[in-house]
Amino acid sequence: MSNASRFKFFKSHHVPTLTVLKAAIGDFSYAPHAHEEYAFGVTLAGRQDFFSGGQFHRSPPGNVILFNPEEVHDGHSGGERALDYLMVYAHPEQVKPLFADVLGHERGADFRSRQTLIQDAPLRQAILELTRLVTSQAGSCIDQENALYRVVERTAQLGGHVQPSQVTHRPEALLDLAREYIHAHLEADMSLDDISQAAHLSKYHFLRLFRQHFGMTPHQYVMNGRVNAARAALDQGTPLTEVALRFGFADLSHFNRRFKRIYGMTPHQYQRDIAR
Template sequence: MSNASRFQFIKSQHVPTLTVLHAAIEDFSYDRHAHEEYAFGVTLAGRQDFFSGGRYHRSPPGNVILFNPEEVHDGQSGGEHALDYLMVYAHPEQVNALFADALGRDNTADFRSNSTLIQDVQLRNAILELARLVTAHAGSCIDQENALYQVIGRTVQLGGISQPHQVTTRPDALLGLAKEYIHAHLDSDISLDDISQTAHLSKYHFLRLFRQHYGITPHQYVINCRINAARSALDLGASLTEVALRYGFSDLSHFNRRFKRIYGMTPHQYQRDIAR
């Protein structure tokens, strides 16, 4: 990747877990990955090409992109012009109560949007306003919370599913056991045998089923989860060497390469950004 592509992460000074990414991409492609957070994005210029939900999408300027937590995707610039976009990340723990309120419920809700690529001026403007407040370190806590609520409220109006009412299929349940095992052992040397046995499936059946459901291999998922956990540790100020060793990377060079394929920058650059 050359200097033609630029990435900047900005954390909210008021709302925990709320982070904005401003990216300008010409010659960079994200590996397939997933975030723990909801991701609300707006394509500002160029064209945003990406895979998600088993299909390929193209987002021209003005479109909204919405990724549910753990929704596998990649991304790159498409067309003749450089890609410029914003993405706002908010952890489910931060917004589940907002989703429940927008849905008119008393209890928190794990909401999933029906759409990935959305043309809606109201939602686009709400995301841009929230991103402006965070990136400019503007407004009070209540200003940013209200802007976040506007994004959540409009997202609910555009349609989705509250997960507690979904019927869980047997494959979903078995793969859920595997994912729980992975998350509980991110700092351990786990094997494919360990994970497949947890899911009560043969290794090769598990491999096929996992990739069919999530669009990535179990190995890619483990690496992705370790990188996400590493990012959380960096948010708390942990040292690069400590984080790399804790999550099974052989050295800083290995950690740097893996982190950059998902976040567009090295762990050091990321930690420097969020400290501003």
């Protein structure tokens, strides 16, 4: 198996917040992380091994991988040969109206798939077609929107559940306060005391509940959120040094290390890819 790894991102020129990753992985391993977006992937060659939802998964060629927003996972190549795969990232605000339309009611917007590994030829083909349109910048805006709709439609047909619009269970409601506080203060120097106080919980109780609920420590969650927010800033063309400073990275070297653990490339390489 080759030790070399290659990553290339493509931004849709038509559909806002739609991004495709094409990757070939040798000895690289993703650190545990989560994305704000829905992630629809296809394993093309080799085997994709990863932990998600407290379970270890192996994805052979042809399998679909689906991560809901903020679903913690890692990933690396398994088996004898290098791993080739692609992943489509679609922001919830882009696909919520599509899920609502497919499911026939507004609450459908909060759809979450129950499956992480999926063997389904129609969904695989829908993802591959959307990827083709984005990576080749082919077709019109409505072509790419329709291709994304087909991915969402088939995903919903395969089953899932709709999250309640109002969280009423007290621990979850308090942890949502913590999550909202973190996302509102990613550019600030926040402490554990700040976050636990926002959730109206003692620090000890907060730490235990937070990790159980989100699958990460608060520190990991904050750093993950800062890297994702930094990526959004890079999408807007913000200079690297400004992004690093804004989100509290000590220097560009620190920013590079954190970003690469999640996206497989440096911020500079990512910004160069999406500018094409």
